[in-house]
Amino acid sequence: xxxxxxxxxxxxxxxxxxxxxxxxxxxxxxxxxxxxxxxxxxxxxxxxxxxxxxxxxxxxxxxxxxxxxxxxxxxxxxxxxxxxxxxxxxxxxxxxxxxxxxxxxxxxxxxxxxxxxxxxxx
Amino acid sequence: xxxxxxxxxxxxxxxxxxxxxxxxxxxxxxxxxxxxxxxxxxxxxxxxxxxxxxxxxxxxxxxxxxxxxxxxxxxxxxxxxxxxxxxxxxxxxxxxxxxxxxxxxxxxxxxxxxxxxxxxxxxxxxxxxxxxxxxxxxxxxxxxxxxxxxxxxxxxxxxxxxxxxxxxxxxxxxxxxxxxxxxxxxxxxxxxxxxxxxxxxxxxxxxxxxxxxxxxxxxxxxxxxxxxxxxxxxxxxxxxxxxxxxxxxxxxxxxxxxxxxxxxxxxxxxxxxxxxxxxxxxxxxxxxxxxxxxxxxxxxxxxxxxxxxxxxxxxxxxxxxxxxxxxxxxxxxxxxxxxxxxxxxxxxxxxxxxxxxxxxxxxxxxxxxxxxxxxxxxxxxxxxxxxxxxxxxxxxxxxxxxxxxxxxxxxxxxxxxxxxxxxxxxxxxxxx
Numbered sequence: 416x417x418x419x420x421x422x423x424x425x426x427x428x429x430x431x432x433x434x435x436x437x438x439x440x441x442x443x444x445x446x447x448x449x450x451x452x453x454x455x456x457x458x459x460x461x462x463x464x465x466x467x468x469x470x471x472x473x474x475x476x477x478x479x480x481x482x483x484x485x486x487x488x489x490x491x492x493x494x495x496x497x498x499x500x501x502x503x504x505x506x507x508x509x510x511x512x513x514x515x516x517x518x519x520x521x522x523x524x525x526x527x528x529x530x531x532x533x534x535x536x537x
Numbered sequence: 538x539x540x541x542x543x544x545x546x547x548x549x550x551x552x553x554x555x556x557x558x559x560x561x562x563x564x565x566x567x568x569x570x571x572x573x574x575x576x577x578x579x580x581x582x583x584x585x586x587x588x589x590x591x592x593x594x595x596x597x598x599x600x601x602x603x604x605x606x607x608x609x610x611x612x613x614x615x616x617x618x619x620x621x622x623x624x625x626x627x628x629x630x631x632x633x634x635x636x637x638x639x640x641x642x643x644x645x646x647x648x649x650x651x652x653x654x655x656x657x658x659x660x661x662x663x664x665x666x667x668x669x670x671x672x673x674x675x676x677x678x679x680x681x682x683x684x685x686x687x688x689x690x691x692x693x694x695x696x697x698x699x700x701x702x703x704x705x706x707x708x709x710x711x712x713x714x715x716x717x718x719x720x721x722x723x724x725x726x727x728x729x730x731x732x733x734x735x736x737x738x739x740x741x742x743x744x745x746x747x748x749x750x751x752x753x754x755x756x757x758x759x760x761x762x763x764x765x766x767x768x769x770x771x772x773x774x775x776x777x778x779x780x781x782x783x784x785x786x787x788x789x790x791x792x793x794x795x796x797x798x799x800x801x802x803x804x805x806x807x808x809x810x811x812x813x814x815x816x817x818x819x820x821x822x823x824x825x826x827x828x829x830x831x832x833x834x835x836x837x838x839x840x841x842x843x844x845x846x847x848x849x850x851x852x853x854x855x856x857x858x859x860x861x862x863x864x865x866x867x868x869x870x871x872x873x874x875x876x877x878x879x880x881x882x883x884x885x886x887x888x889x890x891x892x893x894x895x896x897x898x899x900x901x902x903x904x905x906x907x908x909x910x911x912x913x914x915x916x917x918x919x920x921x922x923x924x925x926x927x928x929x930x931x932x933x934x935x936x937x938x939x940x941x942x943x944x945x946x947x948x949x950x951x952x953x954x955x956x957x958x959x960x961x962x963x964x965x966x967x968x969x
Contacts, residue, residue: 426681428710432688435703439696470677499680521684524691 417441418535421462423453423479424497425471433466436524437531450474454482457489464535466527469498469505477512484513493534497522543636544588547602549577550637551595566590601639611635613646616901620649675725682718686711743858744870745782746789749774755861756838760790761797789859796833799825805833806841813843814932816908817890827890828912831930835861847905847931851880853924863931865903872947876958880929883909887925894934896941898953904934904941 420442424430427448434444447456450471457465457479465483469476476496483489496509499520509517516530552562563573566587575581583591584603592599611631618626627634635642689707693699699707759765767790777783800823812818819830835848847863851874860868868874874881879893891909896902911927945951948960 426685428685428689428714429681431706431710432685432692435692435707436688497684499677499684520680521687524688524695527688 417443418463419443419445419460420464420466420531421445421447421457421460422466423447423450423456423471423476424466424468425449426468432524433527436528440528440531442531448472450476450479453479454486457483457492458486461488462492464531465492465494466531467494467496469496469500469509477508480509480512480514495527495530495534543579543632544583544602545575545577545579545581546633547636547639548583548591548595550639551597551602552577555595557595562591562594565594610639610642610646613649614642617645617649672725675721679718679721679725682714682721686714686718689714742779742782742785745777745779746786747860749776749786750789750861752776754838755836757790757793757836760794761802767791767794792832793836796825796829796836799823799829800833802837802841805837809837809841809843814846816930826912827908827910828928831908831910831928834930844933848928849874849878849880849931850926850928851884852926853884855881855884858926863905863933865899865901865933866897866905866931867899867946867950869947869950872949873960874947875945875951876960877942877944877956878929879907879909880927883911883927883929884925887911887913887923894938894941895944896937898943898945898951902937902943904937906932906934908932 420437422430422433422437422444424433424446425448430446430448434446437444445460445462447453448471451473453467453471453474467476467479471479476498480494480496483492483494493515494513495516495518496514497518497520498505498509506517515534518526518530552559559573559577560570563570566573567590568587572581576583588602589599592602595602614626614631614635615628618628618631689711693704693707693711757765757770760767760770767787770790771777771783771786774786777786800819804823805819808819808822812822814834816827816830816834819834820827823830825833831848834842834846839845845863846861847866847868848859848861849857849868850859851857855873857868857874860870862868877895879891879895882893883889883891888911891907893907893909894904895907896904908930909927911925914924914926917923943953943956945953945956948956948958948963951959951963953959953963
């Protein structure tokens with residue numbers, strides 16, 4: 416079984432496309448679509464990499480990331496953040512929250528794959 | 538140089554532009570070259586038939602050479618000079634400049650007008666982009682769908698051995714996203730098309746009501762005469778698309794009808810002619826609260842008003858809930874308003890009339906008498922804290938009053954540099 420990626424994103428067709436390309440690349444992909452219980456989901460799933468959208472129902476990706484960085488088990492978890500908000504201030508906010516990689520929509524599949532591979536160092 | 542002495546300069550300028558020698562022009566109009574020389578150096582006044590003949594030979598409208606022809610241009614140049622920060626144009630020579638270099642002067646004036654128009658557009662768009670959750674949400678939605686389409690299309694294009702089941706699923710996804718994207722884009726374009734026209738795109742029930750009232754000129758004769766009920770007017774109104782808007786409109790129109798009954802149009806017109814726009818006097822004359830006078834003044838037809846008035850109201854949170862715009866005092870649609878408005882002072886001093894003369898800061902500062910007062914919503918209760926709505930009536934005052942407090946529209950577009958109430962930088966002070 417490949418390394419585990421958890422994708423937290425609320426757009427179903429993005430979930431399907433990213434899940435497909437990562438699965439074909441040998442990753443084990445789990446998905447989640449809201450921010451309410453995202454931290455619990457990450458903790459329970461213990462992925463090797465988290466792909467996190469910013470604008471999620473219930474809780475923003477920034478808040479989720481900050482909470483993950485405050486908890487010991489997820490402090491060093493590689494997090495690839497995907498967002499439609501590509502302004503400098505959003506990027507800076509993500510960096511302050513502890514993001515590993517920041518990618519703005521629309522991105523290419525190849526970019527996502529490259530980022531995932533680099534972050535987990537396969 | 539005085540305006541009435543520079544016609545000669547204009548003649549000389551136009552003659553040079555036309556490539557005509559002084560002697561040739563003099564001969565063509567039947568005067569001596571030396572006399573034309575005196576005219577061109579503004580040592581002899583010129584008018585009447587001679588001016589017409591010279592204009593004819595030069596092939597220009599006589600008005601271009603005469604004294605008043607450039608009045609509008611000179612006014613524009615003076616306005617441009619007034620807006621200059623560091624540059625110090627020679628105002629005493631503006632007439633000469635316009636007369637000798639009409640093309641350059643027109644270019645400068647046009648540039649100044651264009652800057653004004655662009656600043657207005659920038660102000661509107663920045664306000665919208667900064668404070669408009671609808672726009673931010675729409676942009677996010679569009680980008681997410683574009684991402685889904687791009688990603689799915691790439692899978693279809695780059696995965697030749699794709700199983701039929703997956704292929705069918707991704708085709709459906711693309712079709713679904715493309716349909717949603719088309720609809721979102723259409724809505725977004727329609728929304729942004731309203732950027733230059735603040736009234737063109739509506740985002741809240743309050744704005745639907747405002748738009749309905751604005752379309753009627755804030756005056757409803759059938760309600761004044763009792764020929765139609767508030768419910769009937771709302772029923773027939775176009776643009777009240779939501780139930781919330783229709784409910785708000787009914788409430789507003791019932792209040793309108795009550796005000797109209799307390800201050801009938803004919804008596805109001807007669808009293809206005811007698812006392813002018815004096816809310817205190819009108820309040821005493823009709824034995825109604827000042828806030829009712831504010832509302833009534835804003836609903837008067839233009840022909841009975843000595844001057845146009847603006848009206849803005851806010852609830853206890855400071856959120857603007859109604860705006861009747863008035864030239865020279867911008868009432869923001871999306872942003873929080875200037876905290877120095879007397880409107881907000883009225884919230885902290887319930888049911889106390891407040892009058893302040895203020896200067897609205899901007900490219901063309903204007904003075905207004907602002908009459909403000911807040912009123913309780915609903916009956917008094919021992920068990921609940923009262924809710925208030927504040928009103929501010931804006932009456933143009935004419936010349937800017939020295940020492941009058943400077944107020945703005947909202948911080949983002951306010952040019953006042955030193956302001957203790959500033960919440961965020963201004964794009965007009967600090968750049969975009």
